[in-house]
Amino acid sequence: MNAPTALAHLTPELALRNTPDALIDALKARFGSNCSTALAVRTQHGRDESSFEAPPPSAVVFAESTKDVADAVALASEYSVPVIPFGVGSSLEGHLLAVQGGISIDVSRMNKVLSINADDLTVTVQAGVTRKALNEELKSTGLFFPIDPGADASIGGMTATRASGTNAVRYGTMRENVLALEVVTASGEVIRTGTRARKSSAGYDLTRLMVGSEGTLGVVTEVTLRIYPLPEAVSAAICSFPSIEAAVRTTIEIIQLGVPIARVELLDVNTVRMVNAYAKLTLREEPLLLMEFHGSPASVKEQAETVQELASDHGGNAFEWASTPEERTRLWAARHNAYFAAIQSRPGCRAISTDTCVPISRLADCLLESVAEVDASGIPYFLVGHVGDGNFHFGYLIDPNDAEERTKAEALNYALVMRAIELQGTCTGEHGIGLHKMDFLVTEAGAGAVDMMRTIKHALDPKNIMNPGKIFR
Numbered sequence: 001m002n003a004p005t006a007l008a009h010l011t012p013e014l015a016l017r018n019t020p021d022a023l024i025d026a027l028k029a030r031f032g033s034n035c036s037t038a039l040a041v042r043t044q045h046g047r048d049e050s051s052f053e054a055p056p057p058s059a060v061v062f063a064e065s066t067k068d069v070a071d072a073v074a075l076a077s078e079y080s081v082p083v084i085p086f087g088v089g090s091s092l093e094g095h096l097l098a099v100q101g102g103i104s105i106d107v108s109r110m111n112k113v114l115s116i117n118a119d120d121l122t123v124t125v126q127a128g129v130t131r132k133a134l135n136e137e138l139k140s141t142g143l144f145f146p147i148d149p150g151a152d153a154s155i156g157g158m159t160a161t162r163a164s165g166t167n168a169v170r171y172g173t174m175r176e177n178v179l180a181l182e183v184v185t186a187s188g189e190v191i192r193t194g195t196r197a198r199k200s201s202a203g204y205d206l207t208r209l210m211v212g213s214e215g216t217l218g219v220v221t222e223v224t225l226r227i228y229p230l231p232e233a234v235s236a237a238i239c240s241f242p243s244i245e246a247a248v249r250t251t252i253e254i255i256q257l258g259v260p261i262a263r264v265e266l267l268d269v270n271t272v273r274m275v276n277a278y279a280k281l282t283l284r285e286e287p288l289l290l291m292e293f294h295g296s297p298a299s300v301k302e303q304a305e306t307v308q309e310l311a312s313d314h315g316g317n318a319f320e321w322a323s324t325p326e327e328r329t330r331l332w333a334a335r336h337n338a339y340f341a342a343i344q345s346r347p348g349c350r351a352i353s354t355d356t357c358v359p360i361s362r363l364a365d366c367l368l369e370s371v372a373e374v375d376a377s378g379i380p381y382f383l384v385g386h387v388g389d390g391n392f393h394f395g396y397l398i399d400p401n402d403a404e405e406r407t408k409a410e411a412l413n414y415a416l417v418m419r420a421i422e423l424q425g426t427c428t429g430e431h432g433i434g435l436h437k438m439d440f441l442v443t444e445a446g447a448g449a450v451d452m453m454r455t456i457k458h459a460l461d462p463k464n465i466m467n468p469g470k471i472f473r
Contacts, residue, residue: 042058050435066190071188073188087154108128113137127222138227147163147177214432214471233300234292265291266288291307348400350398358420390429396409428440
């Protein structure tokens with residue numbers, strides 16, 4: 001297979017379907033001012049954080065309830081017009097783009113925390129609740145929701161893309177933390193999957209099927225999640241290293257020794273330099289690990305001492321500790337600002353983001369070869385990684401109007417993904433397939449498995465209206 005081009009999916013063969021005027025009239029009659037065809041609104045809902053360009057949807061419906069979503073989908077189904085769910089627009093793989101036309105259903109106004117069941121450590125929210133808003137609501141209970149993809153994403157969007165982020169090494173991903181869902185199907189029917197019980201053997205696991213389906217099987221409207229007690233003690237640290245290899249070898253040893261570290265993030269020297277300029281920080285401009293430890297005061301101290309000893313064996317130095325929330329926030333700002341710092345470092349650029357994940361024992365092999373390739377290419381880039389679970393991201397900073405740069409970046413991405421798959425890893429650890437990784441999915445899963453996915457898609461969405469053109473062609 002040749003290296004795919006980023007816009008291969010947006011060809012004339014996938015020209016926009018016409019959205020009938022009768023559907024627009026029906027939506028406006030049902031939703032009034034909550035249905036917009038204004039170009040500015042449609043444009044906002046036809047963009048995400050990917051490097052793709054596509055025409056905007058024909059209309060945007062601002063849903064305020066599950067019934068709103070169900071009615072909008074039912075009308076779209078009647079006219080066989082595509083439906084694209086929209087949360088906050090933070091996805092990276094073109095999930096939100098109306099590549100076959102249709103209507104966008106914005107669930108951001110469905111932002112209520114419906115119930116907190118502290119004794120059972122569960123919470124139920126509407127799909128438009130963002131992770132920061134959820135944790136603000138949970139703060140007084142002594143509980144928190146740990147999944148942190150960096151962006152203040154909506155819980156519905158995080159569910160749809162099977163997101164994870166910085167805490168996944170200890171708390172898992174959305175796959176492990178979603179217990180139950182309310183979903184609007186392609187016909188406009190409302191179904192519920194799962195329960196608040198921690199386990200079940202009742203029938204097919206429809207919850208797991210919907211988690212990671214990227215809006216192609218239904219629109220998530222409510223989510224029941226696991227939540228966790230706030231740790232008694234939290235300590236964060238940064239440690240600089242003489243090389244990326246030294247930082248990665250340290251991470252591998254931390255995980256293989258079973259240290260229950262909550263977060264361990266890698267920033268390469270390019271990223272540190274960009275973050276320093278963007279956030280006015282003074283981090284040492286060397287590769288660094290940003291770590292966090294959760295537990296009792298004694299266990300946090302033990303974890304930190306063990307990690308410091310392992311790091312020193314690999315040349316780690318300049319440990320900086322943070323125990324207060326303010327100090328931790330300052331350190332984590334370095335990680336969460338990385339994407340925006342990188343974009344600002346080259347005005348007018350767009351980032352082509354990679355998302356490979358490999359078994360922890362193969363992390364150094366995959367990452368170091370990929371660093372050598374991108375250094376040789378001359379393409380500006382940044383590198384961050386949730387290296388505790390083998391997941392890392394290059395961001396290739398390209399001029400979107402320079403076809404040669406885009407081709408070069410896609411070739412780098414292709415080589416990286418092939419390397420990861422050869423090492424029994426995956427083309428996407430947390431961003432999803434979307435538009436960008438459809439060919440890689442076939443390589444990774446095999447044609448037979450992808451055909452099975454198509455069969456499921458056709459059975460649940462026979463008119464192919466649920467976010468068509470994503471995951472597979």
